[in-house]
Amino acid sequence: MQATEEIGRRVLVLAPIGRDASTVADLLARADIVACICADYDALLAGLGEGAGAAFVAEEGLFGHDLDRLAGWVAAQPPWSDLPIAMLSSRHRHPQVTAWRRDQVARLGNVSLIERPVEPITLVSVMQAALRARKRQLEIRDFMEAHAAAAAGLEALVEQRTAQLQAVNLQLRDEMAERARVEESLRHTQKLESLGQLTGGVAHDFNNILMVISAGLEMLEMSDRPERRERMLRGMRQATQRGAGLTRQLLAFSRSRALRPETVHLPRLVGDMAELLHGSLRGDIRLQLELSPDLWPVLVDPGELELAILNLAVNARDAMAGSGTITISGRNVVEDAINETGEFVHLAIRDTGSGMSEEVQARVFEPFFTTKDVGKGSGLGLAQVYGFARQSGGSVAIDSEPGQGATITLRLPRSHQTPTASAGIESHVAEATGSSTDCVLLVEDDAEVAAFVEELLHGIGYEVIHAASAKAALGALANNRQVAFVFSDIMMPGGTSGIDLAREIRQRRPELPVLLTSGFAGAGGDEAAKLGIEILRKPYGLDDLRAAVARVRGAGPAAEHIASP
8 A cells, every 4th residue: 555655646757958857846846746857768768667656748858769668668558557647848839849749649648738838736736636546546456456366365265165175075975975884784784684573473474374284184184073174174274364365465565466456436345344344343343434425436456455444444453452433434635746636535444442652653564563462463464554555556654642542544546437346256157167178278387286276177167288387388289279278377497487388379379368377476467467368376266266267268368357567
């Protein structure tokens, strides 16, 4: 700031004739202006290089000199600078002098022309005005320099902060990678724990089932009393049904079971279940249905929905130590989401039982988790409900507090189609029963399973040709051998599956019906659906086989009753 003030008060004076220089310097000094007298033209240029607030130049001091040097200095000033120059004209009035004067005024830019004779007050006021303008220029220069310095400092600070942020970001990435590694390790540990719990529960339940069957078979061999043999057979039959139900619940939880969705009218379905529900509850529990007839239809597998409702009702029954009420209600709900609107039916099963704590609610859908006593439940009921709801495109929610009962709500997607009447197995019995001349090609690599299935097929009126592989089956079909349909397992040795066999049969004999079976969850579902072939999931009984055969033989190759993947 001090340098700006000093330069802003400094005036260079070039007046080489007589006492003009000293007179001007004296006048300026009285006005508190610092005057620096330049002896000649070169001294003036040197003074301009050192810095000045303004210049006072008499014409005589410029005559005979290379004025391009002065004009070059003026043109080379920085953008903020425009040095004020006061030029005192000579007494010459010659046209050439006038033209020269006009040319210098144009070349030197910010020039104020003072003609002789000049009054002292005029000279001082002109120079003061010039110095004020110059001071503003110098202030602009200082501001620009300060701004540039601040910008440079800011840039350096930005670079410093950027480097710090990069270091912090690198550290965060390392921490995130470590956290991801720890979380993955934790998930792996949790998976192993869940797998151990799952296999332990499955082993426990199936050991009980196998115990009943193995002990029953021994008792059958030892006893010839009809009533005792009937009791053993009934127990083994119940054990196998329990095993099939356990597998069904596992598949529902894992969302691997092939669903057969239909458009279902909930009030009708639940109403038809009323007798079954009443039979599953105690006499001191009241069942209350609150299902309005205007409930939207839903798109679900009716059998799995019935199982889910039954599981929820039984679970609610066990939560009530004494008398109570189970209420089944429903309502239509339109849910707004981002760029999408969903229509669902909320089917709620509410009880007046003991309720659940937050800890129990957090684990209630885990397979084999149960709060019941040993032998009172497998812990798969709510797991089946969860798997069914998710596989159906919906969800399930729990609202419960200890001592306040519980409400479990199934969120099921709306169907815009007309509900279809459920077709019973009985309607297919006559159609599924073969004549004495009907023959089935059975493709099964397991000899024991094949023998069992042959008996089932004989039971519904079919003769059986057995092939242990897909290659043998194609050989049995050579020469247009007449069979009613082909019944093949999907998983077989030899590198050719039941799907491959069905595809080959479609190419060779497109009119020949094919029915596939598998005990492996999800096996061949997508490929079978593309071929229009039904898959009968193991384990199955006589009635299941009879109904499947009826569908296959009734619909032929273009069967629409296909298990969903």
